Amino acid sequence: MRDYKVRPFFTLASAVLTTCLTFTSIAHAETLKPDIKPGLWQHDINFKTESGQLERALEQLEQQLAAMPAAQRDMVKKMMANQGLSFDLKGASVKACLTQENINNGQLPQQEGCEQTVTKTGDNTFNFSFVCQGNPPSKGSGVMTVHNPESYSGNANFTTEVNGKPEAMIMQQTGTWIGSSCGNL
Numbered sequence: 001m002r003d004y005k006v007r008p009f010f011t012l013a014s015a016v017l018t019t020c021l022t023f024t025s026i027a028h029a030e031t032l033k034p035d036i037k038p039g040l041w042q043h044d045i046n047f048k049t050e051s052g053q054l055e056r057a058l059e060q061l062e063q064q065l066a067a068m069p070a071a072q073r074d075m076v077k078k079m080m081a082n083q084g085l086s087f088d089l090k091g092a093s094v095k096a097c098l099t100q101e102n103i104n105n106g107q108l109p110q111q112e113g114c115e116q117t118v119t120k121t122g123d124n125t126f127n128f129s130f131v132c133q134g135n136p137p138s139k140g141s142g143v144m145t146v147h148n149p150e151s152y153s154g155n156a157n158f159t160t161e162v163n164g165k166p167e168a169m170i171m172q173q174t175g176t177w178i179g180s181s182c183g184n185l
Contacts (some may be wrong), residue, residue: 027059032084034103035124035178036101039097040177040178042178043094043095044173044174046092046173047171054169113132113134124146125143127141127142127143137160137161141156143156153173155172156170
């Protein structure tokens with residue numbers, strides 16, 4: 001039986017996911033509440049790393065997942081779904097479920113071990129910075145604009161560690177509300 005190693009991807013991608021979830025968790029600090037709808041959200045991601053190492057790791061993971069037996073691939077998807085996430089490597093997107101209670105209480109998804117600072121800079125614009133002590137550690141800052149209750153866009157610059165070395169990343173992201181039902185997520 002082949003040993004499929006997906007853990008390195010989750011380590012590398014956790015910094016990207018942290019930033020994705022930071023975009024949707026702006027309500028956490030000072031109970032700032034963006035005017036967004038509860039339900040299933042898709043976060044489309046475009047990122048570039050200084051070394052290109054993360055992009056190569058994602059390509060390798062895609063190949064590994066394709067080579068996995070269906071049962072094992074389904075197990076990986078289920079593990080992510082249990083965390084309220086779905087990750088599409090081909091489209092570079094993450095899906096996350098947000099309830100109205102989450103939004104009202106400022107309990108939106110965020111990476112464990114991260115601290116955020118958020119300031120509202122306009123009617124629908126927020127600046128944020130974050131520091132995550134997890135594995136790998138990461139820190140960064142960015143801007144998010146809520147265009148309407150069903151969409152937002154933003155960008156972030158952050159640094160993390162890949163194989164013990166600092167890695168700078170630039171990420172652009174859009175979020176789209178898919179619907180009120182989160183389905184199996």
